[in-house]
Amino acid sequence: MTPFQYERAATAPDAVRMASNSASAKYLGGGTNLVDLMRETIETPERLVDVSGLSRTIETRPDGSLLIGAAATNTALASDLTVRRDFPLLARAILAGASGQIRNMATVGGNILQRTRCAYFYDDAARCNKREPGAGCDALDGFNRIHAILGASPACVATHPSDMCVALVALDAVVHLEGANGTRRIPLADLHRLPEGRPDIETVLQPHELITAVEIPALSFARRSTYRKVRDRASYAFALVSVGAALDLSEDGSVRDIRLALGGVAHKPWRALKAEDALRGQPATEANFRAAAEAELTDAAPLRDNAFKVELARRTITAVLSELKGDAA
Incomplete structure (x- = not known):
């Protein structure tokens, strides 16, 4: 060191x-x-x-929004009674993310900014554009079972590892920042960059800009939300595919509104906007859930070892939305 x-x-x-x-x-x-x-x-x-030692406050505001200090631990956030009741998607994502010991130490701000777990990134004998710009990417022709199927580039096919971020993106979270030029707020969905030609530049943060808090706006149907993580083993493994979703149904059984995000499939937590658009106003049927998943995955570009992720994502989206529909019945 x-x-x-x-x-x-x-x-x-x-x-x-x-x-x-x-x-x-x-x-x-x-x-x-x-x-x-x-x-x-x-x-x-x-x-x-x-x-x-900075803010660890988890504050519920009068309008139902939630303000989370960036130094709050993952354990504190997942165990907060308001989070468990009003945003179960978030609590479940955090609990799926790591061991209890790690959750006790890991902070919300740090979780957001954690770096990929791609084995080639950690191997200094491998070529990695994220670690050394211009070196190349050995994952492209290497063992790429866990790598991205959406939003990747010839420069990098790594995935973002956070479970919590998938939930936060689905919930339209906003990140509060402090930097040399003052404070600003940006949607979490816009914080992480896709790799394009510079995978070493992972976020839109300015030099030495600090995450101070995360704000989750009120969402009337967030109580009907969940998170499902598909992984190689039951604990302490990163997602092959994960789905975070919240579903609001009309009295006639159609989708009034929806929030949907994916993990394990891209360089950043992936907001499934195409699937959301395909479902709003449509009957909440398994066939429509699957069609929306297919719309989201139209641009998927699997590699040699991870083509299974396309069908896995399709099935997991369909299963999660069907589960939420059943809860609403």
Whole structure:
């Protein structure tokens, strides 16, 4: 591990100021991903700014929206009674994400910014454009069973590993940021970039910009929501495909509104807007659920080892929406 300086921030502006003193500075929350990357010398920051002491508040506002401090732990968020009641999709996604020990340490802000678990990214003997721009991507012709089928590029086919982010994208979450130029808010769906030609640039964050909070707007039908994760083993495995969804049905059984997002299939948490558009106003039938899934997956570009993900995603979307329809009956 490369030697580094350590500072602990008391406020968000202090954190930004401390980080701005070093071009390679990183913010440290729970460290469940960053410390691993430092041990592997994939990340080599000269300075760590500890932000774990910043806001951990989970606040329900009068309008039903939720404001979550970025330093709140995954355990605290998943166990919050309001989250479990009003946004069960989010609680279930977090509980599906990691071991209890990791959830106790991992923060909301850190979870959002965790990096891919692609084996080639971690292997310094492999070519990886994300780790070394311009080097190439050995996953393209290598063992690519867990890799992306949507939104990938010839430069990178890695997937984003977060379960929590899939739920947050489905819930239209907004990220609050603090940087050298002040504060701003952006939709979480716009935070992560697709790889295109620069997979090493993973977000739209400005240098040393800090996530301070996540806001989830009120959603009247969020209580009818769920998260399903399909993986190789029952615990502590990243998603092959995951689906987060919330469903609102009219009295005649048609889809009044829907929120749908996918994990394990793209470089970022994937909002399934085509499927949502295909379903609004349509009868909530299994055939329509499957047709909407097919619409979302029209542009899927599977690799040699992961073509099964297309059908797996199609079936999982259909099953999750059918489950939610049954709950509404």
